[in-house]
Amino acid sequence: MSILNLSWLDPDDATSGFPDPESALDDPEGLVAAGGDLSITRLLHAYRHGIFPWYQDDQPILWWSPDPRGVIYPQQFIAHKSVLRTLRKAQWQITIDQSFRQVMTACAAPRSYSKSTWITADMLTAYCQLHALGHAHSIEVWSPDGQLVGGIYGLSIGQIFAGESMFSRATDGSKIALMYLCAYLDTWNYTLVDTQLPSKHLSSLGGSSLTRKEYLDHLAIAAQQQPSVHAWDQHSTLDIHAWLNAQTS
Template identity: 50%
Template sequence: MTLLQYLGPDEPFPPTATALEYPNGLLAVTDDLAIDRLIEAYRRGIFPWFEDPQPVLWWSPDPRSVLPVDGLHVSRSLRRTLRQDRFRLSVDTAFAEVMHACAGERNGQRGTWINQRMLDAYCALHRRGCAHSIEVRDNDGELVGGLYGVALGGTFFGESMFSRRSDASKVALVALLRLLERGGARLVDCQVESDHLNSMGARNICRTDFEQWLARNQVIDIPSSAWHLPDRCGELL
């Protein structure tokens, strides 16, 4: 029987092969959500997911949902949205606001797992230059969609997205993939499979293949100059 490990502040993560089968990928528990711990986790394909007041739960699911940067599928209807040029784009101008929007209520349901500890930790990662946001605004400047995640090596680890207008989160994803392609990145980690992401080109791979991918592409460094976008979404076509 595999036993879940409760790690002290200086204890490293165990091998991901020891993660539980149910719930899928639960690997370890900590009290801390320190920045160095977060970076170590992402380099190994591990991410936190928990609800306050729980301790921090760390996950490495198998299989893993990924979206190759060169594998994005843009539907005919989404191309039409881009051609209509209804949205403005920006990068890293409202990171905390994007996180708050991702954490908010959706369709009358309670907010997500993005709690204050997560907000504080990822905003600290953003200040360190490891976490980034894509913002989608309407022509009046209102934030209507976006996403955020962590960029390390040749991988962008997507954390969450939101949409207050039809197709706004999809536009954010298209913008992200265009940016990553220009910066030399190869893969977006989507963590867990969803129909929405599958429709845009995501697919499942086994944990071993995912970790081998991370190891091979650690040397890739997305230049800071890559983190910008055209002002108008129509320019993504």
């Protein structure tokens, strides 16, 4: 499909469907459509069909379904020795859904390698609404003195967690957030974490990739399945060391 034929979504009709993700552009790779809005209805429809928004403030809303698709199977997370040392020494506290907006705001902050962000004010508003409705969730990592030092957030789509972004304000903060996310998801019967794009960093932590078709086929089944009734219970308990030992036994 040529960019000249790119589908534009009507912002006044959130129920209008998306094009088939398999019709996404090759250049830019994975672009499915543009326009529309960030309503709850449209966002949930997008994620349930393997599509997500990603754009800058000076762009229209752009909708993507990349090929290949980055994923992490929760039980395949790799905890490196450095992360385990931090886990032992830092005495950080892990919480669930305690500070979703704070995590998302931290993810939107400028990074050392980039001053721009794709987490716009409209995105923040929309995903906080998804969180309030029980669709979006976060894992927080706190220092002993109550500082938020790491976190990750995303959407729950059946038995898939669509990871959006993570951040770190201390060494290994984001890695430990991801490790706990994978551990919780594994115990809650989730099948995979959608990381959107593959990367060397995520590969080093156990990430892999699927073709677009493989991901969409998996999504079609997993989106219809429910995780454990204990999923996202803020009082959930987890023996992270026992979980890690189980992955290596």
